[in-house]
Amino acid sequence: MTAPKSVEFFFDYISSYSYLANSQLATLGAEEIVYRPVFLGAIMTATGNTPPATVPSRGKYLQKDLQRWAKRYDIPLAMNPVFPQNTLGALRLALVALQENRFAELHEALFAAMWAQRRDLSERSTLHEIATSAGLNADDYLAASNSPDIKDRLKANTDEAVARGAFGAPTFFVGDQMYFGNDRLMFVREALASASN
Numbered sequence: 001m002t003a004p005k006s007v008e009f010f011f012d013y014i015s016s017y018s019y020l021a022n023s024q025l026a027t028l029g030a031e032e033i034v035y036r037p038v039f040l041g042a043i044m045t046a047t048g049n050t051p052p053a054t055v056p057s058r059g060k061y062l063q064k065d066l067q068r069w070a071k072r073y074d075i076p077l078a079m080n081p082v083f084p085q086n087t088l089g090a091l092r093l094a095l096v097a098l099q100e101n102r103f104a105e106l107h108e109a110l111f112a113a114m115w116a117q118r119r120d121l122s123e124r125s126t127l128h129e130i131a132t133s134a135g136l137n138a139d140d141y142l143a144a145s146n147s148p149d150i151k152d153r154l155k156a157n158t159d160e161a162v163a164r165g166a167f168g169a170p171t172f173f174v175g176d177q178m179y180f181g182n183d184r185l186m187f188v189r190e191a192l193a194s195a196s197n
Contacts, residue, residue, distance in 0.1 A: 005031040005195050007188055008173040010161045012040035013094075014087045016062075018170040019077070019115040020069045021182040022107075028185065029192050035098060035107065037091040038158045040169050041084075047167040051084070069182060076116040086122040087114075088154070092145035093127055095153050097136070099144075105134040 007030045011018035025033050044051065053059035063079060070077035090110050097106040109130045113119040119126050124142065131138035144150060161171060165178050172179040174191035 008034040010036045010171040015169040017182040021170040046162045080118045082120040090121040096144045
């Protein structure tokens with residue numbers, strides 16, 4: 001059961017707009033943020049969506065748009081040369097951290113690694129370094145991230161997102177209302193504000 005002024009945040013570390021939106025979550029006025037890691041590739045496949053960068057003119061525009069948003073939010077953003085990359089390991093690691101109440105430390109470090117430090121999250125050694133720098137027992141967390149339970153949980157989050165209408169990331173829910181994209185945060189704020197009335 002989520003709090004009345006709760007927002008669910010469905011994200012993948014591969015998503016640049018999820019990175020941007022993540023930087024603004026504290027400004028939404030939510031009593032609770034429910035973090036829901038999802039595998040964006042599976043969502044795109046299930047919904048017939050295609051990555052923006054597959055259309056050359058859209059990909060070119062996207063790079064400019066991302067820089068505009070990063071400047072507005074005053075956060076670093078560097079296009080990762082390893083793109084696309086497989087974030088399954090990072091997403092599963094995040095689920096372990098959620099389970100162990102150590103999510104905040106790891107989550108911010110994973111987004112920064114991908115979109116500020118241009119690191120390859122598909123590399124186990126990279127995940128090990130990030131987990132260690134976040135103060136976690138990297139060996140234990142990485143082992144737990146390969147458990148069937150964690151794999152099933154990521155699949156369940158992803159399947160639920162699709163079932164509820166998601167077609168990309170970031171996707172937000174306030175109650176049953178869905179909002180897609182970093183540029184819809186104003187509507188998320190309004191929905192949260194009206195939820196308390």
